Amino acid sequence: MYAVAVMVVCLVVLITVLFLKLQTAKEYSQIAIMKAIGFSVLDIRKQYLVKVSLVSLLGVIVGTLLANTLGELIVSNIFSIIGLGISKISFIINPLEAYLLCPLAILAIVMLVTWVCTIGFKNYSIIDLINE
Amino acid sequence: MKTILEAKDVCKVFGKSREDETMVLKRINLQIEEGEFVAIMGQSGSGKSTLLYNISGMDRLTSGQVVFDGEDISDLSDEEISKVRLYRMGFIFQHSHLLKTLSIRENIMLPGINAGKKSRVQILNDANRLMEMVGIESIGGHDITKVSGGQLQRAAICRALINNPDIIYGDEPTGALNSRASQEVMNILNDINQNGTTLLIVTHDSKVAARADRVIYLSDGKIETEHLLGKYNREDDSLKERENNLIKWLKLRGF
Numbered sequence: 385m386y387a388v389a390v391m392v393v394c395l396v397v398l399i400t401v402l403f404l405k406l407q408t409a410k411e412y413s414q415i416a417i418m419k420a421i422g423f424s425v426l427d428i429r430k431q432y433l434v435k436v437s438l439v440s441l442l443g444v445i446v447g448t449l450l451a452n453t454l455g456e457l458i459v460s461n462i463f464s465i466i467g468l469g470i471s472k473i474s475f476i477i478n479p480l481e482a483y484l485l486c487p488l489a490i491l492a493i494v495m496l497v498t499w500v501c502t503i504g505f506k507n508y509s510i511i512d513l514i515n516e
Numbered sequence: 517m518k519t520i521l522e523a524k525d526v527c528k529v530f531g532k533s534r535e536d537e538t539m540v541l542k543r544i545n546l547q548i549e550e551g552e553f554v555a556i557m558g559q560s561g562s563g564k565s566t567l568l569y570n571i572s573g574m575d576r577l578t579s580g581q582v583v584f585d586g587e588d589i590s591d592l593s594d595e596e597i598s599k600v601r602l603y604r605m606g607f608i609f610q611h612s613h614l615l616k617t618l619s620i621r622e623n624i625m626l627p628g629i630n631a632g633k634k635s636r637v638q639i640l641n642d643a644n645r646l647m648e649m650v651g652i653e654s655i656g657g658h659d660i661t662k663v664s665g666g667q668l669q670r671a672a673i674c675r676a677l678i679n680n681p682d683i684i685y686g687d688e689p690t691g692a693l694n695s696r697a698s699q700e701v702m703n704i705l706n707d708i709n710q711n712g713t714t715l716l717i718v719t720h721d722s723k724v725a726a727r728a729d730r731v732i733y734l735s736d737g738k739i740e741t742e743h744l745l746g747k748y749n750r751e752d753d754s755l756k757e758r759e760n761n762l763i764k765w766l767k768l769r770g771f
Contacts, residue, residue: 413613414617417613417615418615419598420601420607420609420613421601421607421626421630421675422603422605422630422631422679423598423602423630424595425595425598426594426595427598427630510574510613511569513613514610514611514687
């Protein structure tokens with residue numbers, strides 16, 4: 385179970401980092417302009433934190449709902465296709481863990497990774513943008 | 517008159533190691549009075565833009581001091597200098613650098629909203645007033661890709677003015693415009709200066725510099741010389757004469 389938890393954490397971190405790298409590369413000029421007109425690095429980092437957190441919250445809610453409704457069906461079908469001789473799987477879940485702690489943990493990891501990844505905004509400069 | 521901006525022994529060095537170090541600004545000393553319009557001229561690579569960005573707090577000095585309205589801004593934290601830039605300074609770049617995801621009006625309002633000193637309605641009214649002042653009131657709701665370069669630059673001027681700054685910095689504000697649009701933009705900047713806002717403009721264009729009270733000539737990272745032109749009055753049609761005067765002065769000094 386702990387191995388699964390570690391895998392999930394790694395996957396969440398990886399997806400978040402990749403998404404942020406892509407997004408911040410795309411929005412480099414916007415960030416530099418906002419700094420030039422008086423937004424502090426902290427302001428911009430908070431904006432990103434809110435944006436990413438809202439998207440993640442939506443993802444976590446939808447994911448939890450889908451897991452609760454379609455999860456067993458999907459996993460059962462996968463195991464049937466693989467041919468392990470398992471035709472049906474039933475989840476035994478701890479509601480507190482499944483519906484509160486794990487979603488909150490995923491959200492917390494996303495927020496932490498976002499905060500760390502946006503440290504580099506202090507190096508974004510309108511001067512580099514102009515020179516380009 | 518009050519000194520609004522003072523640079524003392526400002527130096528700027530670029531380069532990550534001793535071998536590739538370049539001293540771009542060499543002990544610059546400069547004073548700008550409140551309400552003045554100062555133009556900084558010089559050859560390409562003389563350090564004009566570097567000087568502008570360093571004395572406006574957009575870049576960090578290597579050494580020296582910059583005092584803005586009595587406050588040393590050289591060692592302020594990012595948070596502190598951002599606040600000074602937001603509330604007390606305006607910037608106009610060669611390219612307008614408006615945000616693509618916002619309309620013209622929203623771009624203009626953005627620094628006002630960030631400042632948080634007025635309500636949204638007041639900021640909207642200010643933005644509309646500024647747009648009317650510069651003649652772009654009809655394009656407020658437009659995407660930035662749907663308007664001309666001159667209109668974008670006028671929007672950039674409005675954005676720079678939304679928080680009633682003490683000083684406006686311009687880095688070649690007419691550099692990407694045709695002559696007619698340049699004239700319109702400079703007329704607006706002259707009017708803003710007439711109303712008391714200090715202007716510090718970097719330009720290579722003598723037509724722009726001729727509108728300034730004073731021209732500072734930079735060469736190889738140092739202030740070579742200054743030329744006093746006196747206050748320009750748009751009504752007395754003296755621009756051509758001022759420009760000829762300036763060009764003669766520049767030629768006499770081999771620039």
